Amino acid sequence: MRTRPHWLLYLYCVYLLVPIYWLINLSLRDNADILGSLSALPSDPSFANYLEIFSNPVWSSGFINSLSYVAINTVISLLVALPAAYAFSRYRFVGDRHLFFWLLSNRMAPPAVFLLPFFQLYSAIGLFDTHLAVALAHCLFTVPLAVWILEGFMASIPRSLDEMARIDGHSRSFFFFRIFLPAIRGGIGVTVFFCFMFSWVELLLARTLTGSSAKPIVVVMTRTVSASGVDWGVLAAAGVLTILPGLAVVYFVRNHLVRGFALGRV
Amino acid sequence: MRDNRAWLGVLPVLLIVAFSAVIPLMTVVNYSVQDIFDANTRIFVGLDWYRETLRDPRLQSALLRQILFSSLILALEIPLGILVAKSLPRAGRSVGLWLVLLAIPLLIPWNVVGTIWQLFARPDIGLLGATLQNLGFDYNYTAGTLDAWLTLLAMDVWHWTSLVALLAFAGLTAIPDAYYQAARLDGASRWQIFRHVELPRLTSVLTIAVLLRLMDSFMIYTEPFVLTGGGPGNSTTFLSQYLTSMAVGQFDLGPAAAFSVLYFLVVLLLCWLFYTSVMRNRDAH
Amino acid sequence: MGWMAWTLPTALFFAAIGLALVTLTVLELVWPTAARRGLLPLSTTRGDRFFISLLAAAFVHVGFLGFSDGPVWIASIISCLLAISLMRWG
Known part of the structure; x- marks a missing residue:
């Protein structure tokens, strides 16, 4: 049983970390310095790029817009997915496997396929350019994902727990909220993480369903890219900042995340 | 337990996914059989858009590029992922740390992955690009097709090999110690242990990894959009990007809808294969 | 519903699939199959x-x-x- 990593792992981690290091490096330098010279260490590191982002309302409103629809989406996904995942993991019913497959096929479907009708649908019901529109559109893949992950975690809780609670005379809702949910809180954490992540990173639908008032941060970033005379330092700083919420969420679920991957359900 | 009342638990999910999947899919099918000029002027054209789309040379080349890209990243990421999983320590306190380190690229927003690689590979300000230039290579991913492809591949390997590694690692740790001891008693070499002890027990987990990567790479959009914008020319335009330019850029409702239906059918087939192998894997346990 | 651009052939197509799903569900309830x-x-x-x-x-x-x-x-x-x-x- 090996307890020390192979040298290859160190090599691979260098490959993983160098591009991220470069992003951080650029985010601490001003544009003239970046374009002027190539240096492995920022000669005069400053947080000016970060200050620029925090003081510019376009960037900050982008962040707030993104966080709003991601939060709405995560809440909706979790609320509808919990009872469904419980039903799938504990009962057999007519068409269960086919239903499960149909849900999964939505997680795998390319968002580009839904682009055309989504634009028409949300315009028709007057939700275009609102946080709710993006949140609902992202439910297309976050809800199936949530059901898929939660079902995996629930299936690993032995059924005897359900039966014991029934013998002890607990009501169904007491069992579900006070015994069962705490037992799978790791799974709920992983689910929140992935709903958050997939909604946070999605660009195509978020860009198509928003105009000026709900413009998300990912779109603000691509606009900066396409404009002439890009401020690379600010772009790098924005990149670093968009990584942070994910890191914060992953910090809370770090002990359960590997199990989520082990279930093969991401 | 058999109980059809469990349908009540599934109902909210059904309603919300029906709203965001069934209605749009029906709409796409409706659009795909008509020539639409505006809300009130539309002509039924039958299956003509499908005929046209299937013979569209630009779509065919986008499909070929997509297949090439997906095959290449599978050929790179699966062996590398197994190798990384094999290099991880099996026990000890550092395992958790290594796994979190590996998971980092998976947690970065996709457009930021594109941005990171753009900043890393640009010949003027990027560490990689500038270093290659200084070493005398004529490297520029915005101008050279081969350079663009290599950069995209390096980016996708960077982004997703960890997923394969984490899946393979989960499979490796599930192999009982007794198997290794038996193999060692027989005097098996390291390659023989891998070939005859580990690989057969990794099959199911690797099938999942292959299909997940295949499906996700089939809908890749954001990273190439940020990094190369589909260029130079159309040389890195994959299916999703071509569809998006058709649907939003040119607003060709009919052909874009026919393309969407065909695209969805291919993904549905892949997804069915994935689901069947996952379920078979689970029943086997 | 105007934006969904329904046509008679596609409506019939989806109605047929819907009907088949209902039929299969009823059949399954009355007459369950084994794999x-x-x-x-x-x-x-x-x-x-x-x-x-x-x-x-x-x-x-x-x-x-x-x-x-x-x-x-x-x-x-x-x-x-x-x-x-x-x-x-x-």
């Missing part, structure tokens, strides 16, 4: 075979439209025959 192993290399239930038939029909049509200029009903007949044999022996 069985037939010609296909996996064990399938009636619903699975129905889904495989639909998917196969779709790909037969796509292949036909892509590679031939003949009338589409030929593909439809092939699909029907395929579906019947899949449901019966699959």
Whole structure:
């Protein structure tokens, strides 16, 4: 049983970390310095790029817009997915496997396929350019994902727990909220993480369903890219900042995340 | 337990996914059989858009590029992922740390992955690009097709090999110690242990990894959009990007809808294969 | 509903699929099936075979439209025959 990593792992981690290091490096330098010279260490590191982002309302409103629809989406996904995942993991019913497959096929479907009708649908019901529109559109893949992950975690809780609670005379809702949910809180954490992540990173639908008032941060970033005379330092700083919420969420679920991957359900 | 009342638990999910999947899919099918000029002027054209789309040379080349890209990243990421999983320590306190380190690229927003690689590979300000230039290579991913492809591949390997590694690692740790001891008693070499002890027990987990990567790479959009914008020319335009330019850029409702239906059918087939192998894997346990 | 751009043929198509799903659900309630192993290399239930038939029909049509200029009903007949044999022996 090996307890020390192979040298290859160190090599691979260098490959993983160098591009991220470069992003951080650029985010601490001003544009003239970046374009002027190539240096492995920022000669005069400053947080000016970060200050620029925090003081510019376009960037900050982008962040707030993104966080709003991601939060709405995560809440909706979790609320509808919990009872469904419980039903799938504990009962057999007519068409269960086919239903499960149909849900999964939505997680795998390319968002580009839904682009055309989504634009028409949300315009028709007057939700275009609102946080709710993006949140609902992202439910297309976050809800199936949530059901898929939660079902995996629930299936690993032995059924005897359900039966014991029934013998002890607990009501169904007491069992579900006070015994069962705490037992799978790791799974709920992983689910929140992935709903958050997939909604946070999605660009195509978020860009198509928003105009000026709900413009998300990912779109603000691509606009900066396409404009002439890009401020690379600010772009790098924005990149670093968009990584942070994910890191914060992953910090809370770090002990359960590997199990989520082990279930093969991401 | 058999109980059809469990349908009540599934109902909210059904309603919300029906709203965001069934209605749009029906709409796409409706659009795909008509020539639409505006809300009130539309002509039924039958299956003509499908005929046209299937013979569209630009779509065919986008499909070929997509297949090439997906095959290449599978050929790179699966062996590398197994190798990384094999290099991880099996026990000890550092395992958790290594796994979190590996998971980092998976947690970065996709457009930021594109941005990171753009900043890393640009010949003027990027560490990689500038270093290659200084070493005398004529490297520029915005101008050279081969350079663009290599950069995209390096980016996708960077982004997703960890997923394969984490899946393979989960499979490796599930192999009982007794198997290794038996193999060692027989005097098996390291390659023989891998070939005859580990690989057969990794099959199911690797099938999942292959299909997940295949499906996700089939809908890749954001990273190439940020990094190369589909260029130079159309040389890195994959299916999703071509569809998006058709649907939003040119607003060709009919052909874009026919393309969407065909695209969805291919993904549905892949997804069915994935689901069947996952379920078979689970029943086997 | 105007934006959904319904036409009679697509409406009939979806109605037929909806009807088939309802029929299969009722059949399953009245007359449950067990998974069985037939010609296909996996064990399938009636619903699975129905889904495989639909998917196969779709790909037969796509292949036909892509590679031939003949009338589409030929593909439809092939699909029907395929579906019947899949449901019966699959």
